[in-house]
Amino acid sequence: MTAPARPDAARNACPYLYGQEAKAVARVLESGQYGHTDVTEEFERRVADVLGVADAVAVASGTAALHAALLAAGVGPGDEVIVPSMTFCATIQAILAVGATPRFVDIEPATLCVTDQLVKEAVSDTTAAVVPVLFGGRAVDLGTVQEELDERGIVVIEDAAHAFGSYAGTQRVGTTGALTCFSFGPIKNLTCGQGGMVIPRTPEDADTLRRLRLLGVVQSQSERANITTYRVDSFGLRYQLSSIFAAIGLVQLDRFATSEHTRRQLWRTYQDALAPLEGVTLVDVDPDHTVPHLCQVRVPHRDQVFAELRAQGIGVGVHYPPNHLQPAFAAWRRTLPATEQAGQEILSLPFHQHLTERDIEHVVSALGQSLKSAGGSRCATC
Template identity: 35%
Template sequence: MNRINVMKPWMGADEILAVSDVIASGWVAQGPKVAQFEREFAVAMHAQHAIATSNCTTALHLALIVAGVGAGDEVIVPSFSFIATANAPIYVGARPIFIDVDSSTGDVTAEGVAAAITERTRAVIVVDQGGVPVDLDSIQEVCDPLGIVVIEDAACGAGSTYRGRPVGAGAVLAAWSFHPRKLLTTGEGGMLTTSNAQWAERARQLREHAMSMSAADRQASVLAPAEEYLETGFNYRMTDMQAAVGIVQLGRLSEMVRRRREIAARYATAIAGIDGLRPVGDPEWGTSNFQSYWVEVEPGFPTDRDGLLKALAEGDISARRGIMASHRQPAFWAAAADHALLGVTERLTDNTLILPLFHQMTDEEQARVIDVLRAPLTVAGHG
């Protein structure tokens, strides 16, 4: 049997040709392809401004800076997320305040945000966890009157929808990831989108050491004027080689989502007949791209989560433990003194796993995964 991976990027000859064209052009650093990718991504995501970055973490960092978050501020974040979500506030001297998530979506709720707000709260980072769209409107209704900025961590969200529009479309700031585990990948890379023109301009400068003119404009000039460095900036640039891949990938996005939702629907049908397994699904306000298809192993199932992971591994199937609980990591022990308030996060982290789901997955490969899910029931005499 061939190994079944949890994820495979969908890439091919078009991406190879796109990178080859960039190399042949002689302009491989941030340049015209990055600008094209930004324009096309903004259109696709219904965003007013898009700023390409080296990854989603740097996009989150820039989002907090342009939003004015700094030392002494508090930023409400889910613990149920990759650790970068909680790291970003630390970069600007703020304190991450962990809150729990909804058990069915894995996303934060307006009620959870409202309960955590203090006089020091300056921003909230919400996450479209695993591609499941967060209920952004309800959270903005809590935060906007208080002047609290809501930043959408849409790292997993490209291709998901919220109330009929792409996720992130209603956020004043949203950060995106193009890591290989995401649907749309450039190897590494990210994007910041915003509806605020001044924030967009500042983010563009900050990603290039806060230079007064872009490196692309300077390179295009025969005799470039002397640049100035307006504040302390960063090197958070994307290359034209990455952007060329991103442009091709963006054209594939709708087909990626269609195929992933087809595979997810097959999982849902199969798992509906297995007592003790609860799969993730669409919330009432949107549709998921199923960047991660996670399943909760409940007490009625014949084995626990780790036992099921072991069974899958014995079948040469690579699944993964569920989303991490950031507050359990040594870096954040001091920031998460009251773990009792994060019960749903800990339950989901301990009892969920992510099943293989990728564009090229065959019916036979998915059947192998489903057979392993059903096997403990047969051993226990339930099937």
Template identity: 35%
Template sequence: MTRPFVKRDTFLPFSRPTIRQVEIDEVVDTLRSGWITTGPKAERFEKDFAAYVGAPEALALSSATGGLHIGLIALGVKPGDEVIITPMTWAATSNMVEALGGTSVFVEIDPDTLQVDPEAVAAAVTDRTVGIIPVHFGGAPCDVDPLLEIARRHSLWIFEDAAHGVGTLYKGKHVGLFDRLAVFSFHPIKNMTTGEGGMLTLSDPEMARKLRALRFHGLEKQAWNRYAEGGTPQVEIVLPGFKYNFMDIQAALGIHQLASVDEFNARRRELAMIYHELFAEVPEIARPGIPSYDHFHTWHLYVIRVLDAAGISRDNFMAALRQRNVGTGLHFRAVHTQPYYAQKYPQVPGTLPKAEWACGRHQGRAGPRERLIMDRPYLSIVVPVYNEEENLPELLDRLEKTLAAMERPYEIVLVNDGSRDGSLRLLREASARDPHLVVVDFNRNYGQHAAVFAGFEVSRGEVVVTLDADLQNPPEEIPKLVAKMEEGFDVVGSIRVHRQDTLLRRVASKIVNRMTALATGVQLTDYGCMLRAYRRPVVEVLAASREISTFIPVLADLFAGRVTEIPVAHSERAHGESKYSLWKLFRLQFDLMTSFSVLPLRVTMAVGVAMAIVSILVALILIAGRLIYGQEWAVSGVFTLFSLLFFFLGVQLFAIGLLGEYVGRIYQQVRDRPRYIIRQVIRGGAPTEGMTAP
């Protein structure tokens, strides 16, 4: 269903805190009380929050960032310590590790839910790892149980970043209660707010005592107690602390916000489900995944991903919504791609493709590795796939290694040409794992060149490279073609050296090459090698071409300005049999002769003229023989006459058939039927609707 854009009369901000009269009255009461900094209302708010989440201890702070800072100090983080962190968070999570001299170890996420991947956490543990900071992202909990098992096995602590998690439950238990520490945020965009502020929850009273001192200059005794009736003004600094105390003015908001947070969360859930239902009708948008484990989601954020099929970048999509008075927010750019982290840990960008895809498509200048997550790929690899189940795992592995080493943004478009084996299943699974993969699924088999045309239609790269899936075209040769393209060529073909085919196939291929050159006038050395590179303008012309014939090497040569060929390696087919039999080669040659040339018609016409001349000469000879030798001589040539007649008749029938072939092609062109039907395009393991192509 298509819904028109409607511009709102007023601007709808991304976030607007709910402040009611009860909060205003409480703030005014605090101002009039004479005590506006940390005092009895802050203490009341701490007790209320501890009771709400079920924590033995709760410490309010001026910000969640301050809570992360002193929490990591209390946990003993020191220079050289490694802390495992999800990159899908605000930078404060890792900034505090860095501020203490620790090492941030970023790990992969679940691309659907955007939560940290426990398997990636387990794989990242080293002898220097001291702890894990998981983020309960967007109002949903991460999968805590596997993380607890990892922490137990390796004697690590867990510091929950529950900045999004007030009211969030994991298996019936409020987040923030599973290990040593947790921190919550009350920033204005959160589900409840105190203007600014945060809260630490924990169960260890001795650690709580230390944290209270760290929170306020290293003092054990709170200021309002010192100045209260019976108090002593004497201060004692027990350790070097900070100024992260939480004011009563903030608590005046928090007391009533906390009392209503369940109501706020219920409304958020209601709105999120409306979004979820409406976005289900928009295949160009990826909705936020909902975890399968037992949980209660408070929907702090409703995070969508703008898919490539939308034909618009994320940033332009946000700008278009803003023009229609709808505000949005960006949550988040993966922390490891931020300049500081990309410079300190240059080996990390490009190694977390799921996180980079989820947050990618940002605009602006970037380094070579960071460009891996930019809007449009530089390089598209188009691979037709027909019953290649055995070859696909190795092909994808070699492609990924080759393309990653090139440090160019890329995509791999795999076209399933009606495979009857498990190829589609493997492609779907690979697409779910790797955001670089796009799977085009035909409703039946249409042939190799139709599959390449479909790949052209879906591809977005500036340079498009085609190759077979049977591994006879080594993926490691791709950089050679791209390097040659960058010399200014429009098309770069390839010449297979040391071919690993049978003698019969090599001979047949040479014959086809020579016949193709004769028929089309296009002088290429190796028409049959699929490993070729095309520049985007040529690809767009090919994709828009409405010719029935789809022999791409010849069409590309007709449309391109500069064409060249380079020698490439050729490998033996790893598994299975070639999809091109000798009969198919003959059919291909016949199609080429009748699609790209009128030479057969001219040859037939020349034969017809020659036959007419021969017929006249034969007739004259027969007449002369009869006049000279009599009637008996003419009778003796009756069999010759019939032989000539049948020969001429055969040639005429062939000519009529050839003419009919041309007429038939014109008829097919006039009918304008689609070359193929795409059943679905799969990105990230999720299909979109299909399409047809001219």
């Protein structure tokens, strides 16, 4: 009979709220104004201030952020977008939504991120954009290929869904000149319950994004309150961020320094606890510069280990099955050895701010025992 999982170890990921979010939402509800209001605009200003950028455009989700950024960059039918297969399927769906096609590229095994060399090898005459995925929160440096991308007019759109608060060197992700897309979904480093953000490159980008998120309408919501008509001059979608969600985000921003510190400490606790396990490789997120979103290991006999830990009530997961092997994306399938190997080995351990050191010790002990029974590892302390 297996020991029951500790309560917080049973969840792979879950939101962490600080207690003031409910009051902030209640104030919005009491106002009677639930749509895009000054609360949403305050959230945009606060995110821009935290990042040190001129502007930030809030949208309904991280997927909406990617879709809107691709549209704002003029990516469309006939264009090819370089993207790693190792990402959530939302990244690929956003590319398909603008009529472009994905050009899947491989990853660097230690980080699960794309590299500048892999991008350089994939660039073609039809490449319109590169979408590096900041996997687990780690920044991606396109250094040696960036000049070529600029010369060819190829836009970089960062999928930073995992990476709010992380750094690229000494600069926050979102400040390095790319169109950067964040997610504020339920389990992200900073949550709104649901939501996303695009960091524009220019005022023109910001204007385009604001029209896109409001059905192509030129006038803002406050401007429309004082006129009898409005003008629609471009394609658009209903991608606004509700003030209900923005209110949650504002509270989360007030506590983000605590979240940032806690997530780094949890990852380092895992790093120390996992060290005695032979045959286990911890995916490197560079915790000195990253606000970690995941804690992932690569293990032999992954499917057996996954099943055994789940049977014990431990909330392990797999992030993510490679997209180039998915039926929906079969038309763009290529051989990607590092991605395919990682897809067979990666295991996401429970990682969220409710975890305690004791929870982590419990997870790692169970992992060691599961590996031992699978014949994949020996542990000096298990």
